[in-house]
Amino acid sequence: MTGLKENLYNPAFSHIYVEEGIKNHPGTARILSRFPKARLIGIKHYKDVFSRSNQDFLIQKKSPSLILAKKQDNFLYKGAPVCQDFGNRHFYYTTLVMNCIYDCEYCFLQGMYSSANIVVFVNTEDYFLHVEKILENHPVYLSLSYDTDLLALEQKLGFVREWISFAEQHPDLTIEVRTKSANIKAIGSLPHSQNVILAWTLSPEMVQKNFEHNTPPLRQRISCIKKALDKGFRVRVCFDPIIYSKDWPASFSETVERTFGEIAPDRVIDVGIGVFRISRDYLKRMRKNRPDSAITQFPYEYDNGVYHYGRKLSDSMISVACDIVQKYIPRERIYLWKEAEGN
Numbered sequence: 631m632t633g634l635k636e637n638l639y640n641p642a643f644s645h646i647y648v649e650e651g652i653k654n655h656p657g658t659a660r661i662l663s664r665f666p667k668a669r670l671i672g673i674k675h676y677k678d679v680f681s682r683s684n685q686d687f688l689i690q691k692k693s694p695s696l697i698l699a700k701k702q703d704n705f706l707y708k709g710a711p712v713c714q715d716f717g718n719r720h721f722y723y724t725t726l727v728m729n730c731i732y733d734c735e736y737c738f739l740q741g742m743y744s745s746a747n748i749v750v751f752v753n754t755e756d757y758f759l760h761v762e763k764i765l766e767n768h769p770v771y772l773s774l775s776y777d778t779d780l781l782a783l784e785q786k787l788g789f790v791r792e793w794i795s796f797a798e799q800h801p802d803l804t805i806e807v808r809t810k811s812a813n814i815k816a817i818g819s820l821p822h823s824q825n826v827i828l829a830w831t832l833s834p835e836m837v838q839k840n841f842e843h844n845t846p847p848l849r850q851r852i853s854c855i856k857k858a859l860d861k862g863f864r865v866r867v868c869f870d871p872i873i874y875s876k877d878w879p880a881s882f883s884e885t886v887e888r889t890f891g892e893i894a895p896d897r898v899i900d901v902g903i904g905v906f907r908i909s910r911d912y913l914k915r916m917r918k919n920r921p922d923s924a925i926t927q928f929p930y931e932y933d934n935g936v937y938h939y940g941r942k943l944s945d946s947m948i949s950v951a952c953d954i955v956q957k958y959i960p961r962e963r964i965y966l967w968k969e970a971e972g973n
Contacts, residue, residue: 640693642731643748643786647671647679647697657752658698664786665696675699680728680745687919690746691733701725701751705760709773716866716900716965718771718804722764726751726789727778732810733843735925736871739777741912748778754792761796761803769802781809781828784816791820798823808868810842812850814857822862827899829866830855832889834881837873841925848885852892859897867893869955870904870967872947873925874939883954890958901959903951904967907938 676699709721728749806827930937
C-alpha cells in the first residue's frame with residue numbers, strides 16, 4: 631500500500647504551463663530544455679492556473695507544476711517591516727519566482743498564495759531595467775529570494791548566475807540570496823562577487839525534522855556554507871525565525887555552537903536573529919491549510935496587523951538568542967528583529 635500511495639502523484643514539474651506571450655522567450659527555451667519529459671500546456675495568463683479557486687495547497691505540494699510567465703509590473707517592492715534590512719537604507723525585494731520547493735510549516739507563502747504550484751517569471755531583462763532606473767538615484771540593497779529559494783532551483787533556472795553577472799556590472803547594487811539549500815553543486819559553479827551575499831537560514835534539528843519538510847538538515851547546510859566561503863562568497867547566517875518550544879534555548883544554543891564550531895565566526899559578515907511573526911491574513915489561511923500544525927495553531931498575540939509571540943515573550947527570546955550568539959559574534963555584527971521596535 632505504501633508504494634501505491636507514493637505512485638498516486640506525478641513527479642514534481644511533470645506538467646509545465648507556458649504563457650503564450652513568452653513561449654518564444656530565450657529564458658523559456660533554456661528552462662524547458664532542463665525538463666525534456668515534461669508535458670507542456672499553453673495558457674493565456676499564469677493567474678488562469680495559479681489563482682483559480684478550490685485549490686488544495688498541501689496536495690499540490692506533493693506534485694507541484696511549473697508555470698512560466700512574464701512579469702508585467704511591480705518588479706521591485708520596498709522591504710516590509712517584518713523583514714530585516716540589515717542596516718540598509720534603500721532596501722528592496724523582488725519576486726522572480728512565486729512559491730518554493732520546500733514545505734516549511736511556518737512559511738508565509740502558504741498564507742499568501744492559494745496554490746502550491748511554482749510561477750517563474752522568465753523576463754529577467756525587465757527586472758534589470760527597473761533596478762538600473764532606481765540606481766540612478768541611490769544605491770540599492772535587493773533581496774532576491776524572500777518568495778522562493780533560488781539557490782535550490784539554480785540548476786533548473788540559472789537565475790542566481792544571471793543576477794551575479796548583473797551585480798558585477800553595478801557596484802552600487804548589493805543582492806542577497808536567502809536559502810536553506812545544500813546545493814553544493816550550484817555553489818561550485820557560480821562566480822562570486824563582493825556585492826553578492828548568500829544568506830543561510832539555520833534551524834535546530836528538531837525544527838528542521840518536524841516543520842521544515844523536504845529541506846536539507848543542518849549538517850548539509852553548514853557544509854554548503856563552508857563551500858561558499860571557500861569559493862570567496864560573502865556569507866550571512868540567519869537564525870530566523872526562531873520557533874518557540876519549552877526547551878528552545880537548549881536546542882538553539884546547540885545549533886549556534888555547532889555552526890560556529892565548524893565555521894570560523896570571523897568568516898561570516900553578520901548574523902540575523904528573529905522570532906516567528908506573520909500577518910493576520912496569512913495566518914488565517916495557514917490555519918485552514920494546516921489544522922494539525924503546532925506552529926499554525928499556536929495562540930499568538932495580535933498587534934498592528936501581525937501575529938507574534940507577544941512583546942514579552944518575543945523580546946525575551948530575542949535577548950536570550952542574542953546572548954548565545956554573542957559568545958561567537960560581536961554585537962555590532964548581530965541584527966535583530968524586534969516587534970517592540972516595529973522592525
